[in-house]
Amino acid sequence: MEFILKVLGESRHLLLDAAVYILFGLVVSGLFRVFLNPNSIARHLGSGRFSSVFKAALIGVPVPL
Amino acid sequence: MLPAAVSLRKQGATQGATTAFLISTPESGVDSIAVTWAMMDPVMTVARPASAFITAFVAGVAENLFSYRKGAAPAIPDLTCPVDGCCDGVGCDPEDHRNHHRFTEKLRAGLKFAVTDLWGDMAPWFFFGLLLAGLITVLVPEDLFSRHLGSGLPAMLLMLAVGIPLYICATASTPIAAALILKGVSPGAALVFLLAGPATNMASMTVLLGTLGKRATVIYLASIAVCSVLLGLAVDHVYAVLGISAKAAAGQAAEVFPIGVQWIAAVAVVGISVKPTVQKLRSIIEKKGSVAAASKTKKESAAEANCAPEAGNPLSPRPPCSGAT
Numbered sequence: 001m002e003f004i005l006k007v008l009g010e011s012r013h014l015l016l017d018a019a020v021y022i023l024f025g026l027v028v029s030g031l032f033r034v035f036l037n038p039n040s041i042a043r044h045l046g047s048g049r050f051s052s053v054f055k056a057a058l059i060g061v062p063v064p065l
Numbered sequence: 066m067l068p069a070a071v072s073l074r075k076q077g078a079t080q081g082a083t084t085a086f087l088i089s090t091p092e093s094g095v096d097s098i099a100v101t102w103a104m105m106d107p108v109m110t111v112a113r114p115a116s117a118f119i120t121a122f123v124a125g126v127a128e129n130l131f132s133y134r135k136g137a138a139p140a141i142p143d144l145t146c147p148v149d150g151c152c153d154g155v156g157c158d159p160e161d162h163r164n165h166h167r168f169t170e171k172l173r174a175g176l177k178f179a180v181t182d183l184w185g186d187m188a189p190w191f192f193f194g195l196l197l198a199g200l201i202t203v204l205v206p207e208d209l210f211s212r213h214l215g216s217g218l219p220a221m222l223l224m225l226a227v228g229i230p231l232y233i234c235a236t237a238s239t240p241i242a243a244a245l246i247l248k249g250v251s252p253g254a255a256l257v258f259l260l261a262g263p264a265t266n267m268a269s270m271t272v273l274l275g276t277l278g279k280r281a282t283v284i285y286l287a288s289i290a291v292c293s294v295l296l297g298l299a300v301d302h303v304y305a306v307l308g309i310s311a312k313a314a315a316g317q318a319a320e321v322f323p324i325g326v327q328w329i330a331a332v333a334v335v336g337i338s339v340k341p342t343v344q345k346l347r348s349i350i351e352k353k354g355s356v357a358a359a360s361k362t363k364k365e366s367a368a369e370a371n372c373a374p375e376a377g378n379p380l381s382p383r384p385p386c387s388g389a390t
Contacts, residue, residue, distance in 0.1 A: 011199035019330035025096025030179030045078035053125030060089030
């Protein structure tokens with residue numbers, strides 16, 4: 001029992017550390033979803049052996065999925 | 066995650082671009098960057114997205130060296146209105162299309178999407194990660210890793226072996242990596258876990274085999290393995306050169322917010338997590354029951370049928386297998 005409480009205590013500590021940032025991340029993710037234009041994204045990824053890869057990799061970094 | 070990549074490919078993205086997107090998207094996102102800042106230190110906050118980008122670029126270029134063909138089909142983007150799907154955007158003036166909804170409506174739709182769809186998928190895994198991290202912190206003796214395999218190639222390979230089959234998203238893997246670092250795992254080895262964990266798992270491998278093919282899957286896995294180990298070694302080198310220890314820095318950013326704000330945020334996070342977590346648990350229990358029943362009659366044929374790509378249209382989305390984040 002004491003062991004379980006200890007584990008839960010550590011988890012709670014981590015949750016407190018992360019919670020504000022999780023909410024922040026979710027808000028930004030939501031804004032991406034409605035304000036990014038899928039048209040321009042698709043236009044850039046269709047051609048180019050290197051440039052399409054470069055752009056796709058770069059776009060993927062902030063996109064939260 | 067996979068549905069987005071599959072739709073990119075359908076919209077005419079090159080195979081390499083699809084692969085790159087398929088790697089950098091799960092390995093990094095604004096949410097996981099923010100959480101890394103909270104739970105680890107500035108070096109890791111930069112190293113994670115940078116490494117995700119490098120890994121994705123290398124894998125994508127490797128892919129295109131084999132498969133690139135000039136003059137492929139042009140891209141046809143999905144312009145469906147993200148607010149409520151009121152209009153598919155085809156033959157609609159872009160300026161008009163953008164103004165279908167007011168700013169506040171868009172804002173609300175975006176937040177709703179983040180809370181229900183994004184966090185709904187993530188929440189069960191995040192809490193699983195939190196518990197696992199708590200368990201590591203309590204169970205593992207302080208000096209186990211630092212004395213036996215805290216750094217260097219063996220530690221990286223171990224992290225690779227753990228991370229590749231594991232199904233965990235970037236945000237949920239962060240507390241686990243933070244707990245490992247506090248127990249003496251080198252930041253580079255933790256980075257290997259952070260890169261390999263989200264980018265690969267058994268479910269996504271099956272879908273990759275079906276949609277991109279065997280060669281592409283091998284390139285995908287090899288690039289991730291080689292890049293993450295090399296980047297892990299590089300990050301350890303950066304820490305050595307800077308003369309700072311990741312252990313000391315972990316958890317420091319938390320002091321930025323007063324404890325009251327942290328509690329309010331934590332309660333809010335738990336609040337939006339209850340529903341998806343309960344649903345996930347329920348579906349796991351139900352699945353176990355139905356799998357047991359199905360295995361008596363059909364064995365695995367049903368699952369295979371779900372995953373098999375359609376002939377002539379290998380990239381059509383397969384909802385039963387593409388639920389991975």
